[in-house]
Amino acid sequence: MDSIPANRRLWNQISSAYQHEHDPQIGAMPRLWGMYSVPDAHLHALGDVTGKRVLELGCGAGQWSRALAAEGADVVGLDLSEAQLAAAGRAMGAGRAMGASRYALVQGAAEQLPFAAGSFDLVFCDFGGLSWAPAHLAVPQAARVLGRGGRLVFNVASPWFEACYDEAASRVTTTLRQDYFGLNTIAEDDGASSYQLTYGDWVKVLRGAGLIIDDLIEPRPELETPNGYNETDPPDWAHRWPAELLWVTHKP
Numbered sequence: 001m002d003s004i005p006a007n008r009r010l011w012n013q014i015s016s017a018y019q020h021e022h023d024p025q026i027g028a029m030p031r032l033w034g035m036y037s038v039p040d041a042h043l044h045a046l047g048d049v050t051g052k053r054v055l056e057l058g059c060g061a062g063q064w065s066r067a068l069a070a071e072g073a074d075v076v077g078l079d080l081s082e083a084q085l086a087a088a089g090r091a092m093g094a095g096r097a098m099g100a101s102r103y104a105l106v107q108g109a110a111e112q113l114p115f116a117a118g119s120f121d122l123v124f125c126d127f128g129g130l131s132w133a134p135a136h137l138a139v140p141q142a143a144r145v146l147g148r149g150g151r152l153v154f155n156v157a158s159p160w161f162e163a164c165y166d167e168a169a170s171r172v173t174t175t176l177r178q179d180y181f182g183l184n185t186i187a188e189d190d191g192a193s194s195y196q197l198t199y200g201d202w203v204k205v206l207r208g209a210g211l212i213i214d215d216l217i218e219p220r221p222e223l224e225t226p227n228g229y230n231e232t233d234p235p236d237w238a239h240r241w242p243a244e245l246l247w248v249t250h251k252p
Ligand SMILES: C[S@@+](CC[C@H](N)C(=O)[O-])C[C@H]1O[C@@H](n2cnc3c(N)ncnc32)[C@H](O)[C@@H]1O
Pocket: 004, 007, 008, 011, 022, 026, 057, 058, 059, 060, 061, 064, 078, 079, 080, 081, 084, 108, 109, 110, 111, 125, 126, 127, 128, 129, 132, 133
């Protein structure tokens, strides 16, 4: 199913409220991963980006892209939603981007990347295009635009977190609610879709695109770290079980 139009519509609708609620957390410091803002300095997923050609898949308001441009990377922030890109553009225009000249915004879909093969040294996202596009379409596209030795690094919700999500209570609990093998397409508001794979299917789709898996990091927030997006019961859920998967891969 083509979820591009519905996902674009959803993100255009929610962009303003989403940024109002989450921008302070996402942009609090450079390089914060995921729902618990775990610093990359603890996880070492991205490495040095100085002088690298970087593509962020689903950049939202560009908090990550701006930070990497300021570190000396040449960054393209791609997003499906013009409202999200407008938020990124405003933030850039407000002078928050020290590396603004190294940073471009492009509207597009992770399923159909508008770039030539081998254009980037690093493709990455944090709950971006690889959460909102079918992986069997988006991963081969990411692999295509990477040069040899280039890395694909991305953070998504774990199947544990998704399978334990209680729709009725709008929170993650310790009870399995969804079938692990049936996660796949997750219905979001207004006909939009996000996507989830089993561990085995992630391995298949990454290897199938010719990528080497270097690491699977399971970010573990410290006790008491709040989840900025979802309620969990117990509150320390993610300290006890993995809420996110941070895949680190490269193209040989
Ligand atoms: C949760 S945000 C991730 C951005 C940022 N890391 C953040 O946490 O706000 C998801 C982003 O993915 C974008 N998106 C949704 N579907 C997409 C697709 N098929 N291709 C590229 N971007 C997409 C949305 O517009 C949105 O900006």
